[in-house]
Amino acid sequence: MAKASLVFGVTYHGSTDIAATGLDNVYGKHISAGKLREQLTWLARRFRIMTINQILEHSRKGTLPAKALFIAFHDGYRGNYQTAFPILKELGVQVDFFIPTAFIGTERRFWVDILDAALKYTSRPSLTLTSEDGETTIALQNETLRMQAAQKLRNRVKALPEIAFEVEFKRILKGLGWENPQDVPSLGDHAACLDWDQVREMTQTGMSFGSHTHSHMICAPQKEAIAREEMAKSKALIEQETGQPCLNFCYPNGSFPYSGNEATDRLAKAVGYHSALYMIHAPNLIHPGTFRLTGAAMGDDTSRDQLARSVSRLRYFWRRFRGNKIWLWEKDSL
Ligand SMILES: [Zn+2]
Structure with a gap:
């Protein structure tokens, strides 16, 4: 060798x-x-x-x-x-x-950046998501909670196959108040x-x-x-x-x-x-x-x-x- x-x-x-x-x-x-x-x-x-x-x-x-x-x-x-x-x-x-x-x-932006911006700029106090395991509500009233949400939501979607990812990601954005990813403001x-x-x-x-x-x-x-x-x-x-x-x-x-x-x-x-x-x-x-x-x-x-x-x-x-x-x-x- x-x-x-x-x-x-x-x-x-x-x-x-x-x-x-x-x-x-x-x-x-x-x-x-x-x-x-x-x-x-x-x-x-x-x-x-x-x-x-x-x-x-x-x-x-x-x-x-x-x-x-x-x-x-x-x-x-x-x-x-x-x-x-x-x-x-x-x-x-x-x-x-x-x-x-x-x-x-x-x-074009990375989905994690769209997610973080969506959490930063959302006016919603919480996000409710449903899945086979039931309903989950994520509190968003302050920066610490939103940071925790950023991590939770990453874990929720990152391993999903492509189509399931698209559906779930859109659902999250909608729950945060945005119809489309393009509507989410930029992080700079x-x-x-x-x-x-x-x-x-x-x-x-x-x-x-x-x-x-x-x-x-x-x-x-x-x-x-x-x-x-x-x-x-x-x-x-x-x-x-x-x-x-x-x-x-x-x-x-x-x-x-x-x-x-x-x-x-x-x-x-x-x-x-x-x-x-x-x-x-x-x-x-x-x-x-x-x-x-x-x-x-x-x-x-x-x-x-x-x-x-x-x-x-x-x-x-x-x-x-x-x-x-x-x-x-x-x-x-x-
Ligand atoms: Zn990379």
Whole structure:
């Protein structure tokens, strides 16, 4: 087996110039400019931040330096252009952006963002939902209750198959006072998606764009032909729009084996990708045969100390599993 090198991966989603809290920023998914600058500066002092393509290329040539780290921004939020991009340029850091191509250049929104906005702006004091198990009433009188509702409603719909999801999601919006998803106000410009001009401008400074499927689809539960189409279409679009090869793939939701698994990894490889990224808190053992990658999720609710602890946890994993042939990610990518 070729020599494997330890590489950490860090994952962000959106970023914003205005400090957003509550329903504007559930799970702290839009990191504020100040925190992002602080975290990136901290990481840049300790690691060699490189794009995934650079890391894999170095690994193939046997020139991968110690302490390599990649940073991935998921979802293609416009705040990544408005807030993160200037900071990345200022720090001279090149990162990977993973975009769902059906959203790029449109005002299309992710269902979780529509849900959070629907809860933020609703005038209803409660939401009553019926199912086979009976009637549930969710109280919405204050911000804390609405935040709890955001979580409950995510759990209620996220695993539903497509048609059942559409029906239930519409029912929820109706219960909150909106006939259609389009009627729900936006959470702000930073929470909309990038357009292709912004993507091209970022590409020209060395930022790398990979696929996050076409329609932000959870791949593993899909029929193979549908997952393949999502992977191939997004790859072709990114290549056509940027003029650069799109070599890396990132699973929406990012969990194993719910979002991606051995079968979807094989599919991504067959479509022409060089790697598939999961959102899991584990270090990467990079060698010339590596396909599966992991990135640890960070957000606006991650403090600098937590980031430091998170990195030492990755180091702990590394020491613990070093040389262990049954290490999950290593075994599966050989
Ligand atoms: Zn995503």
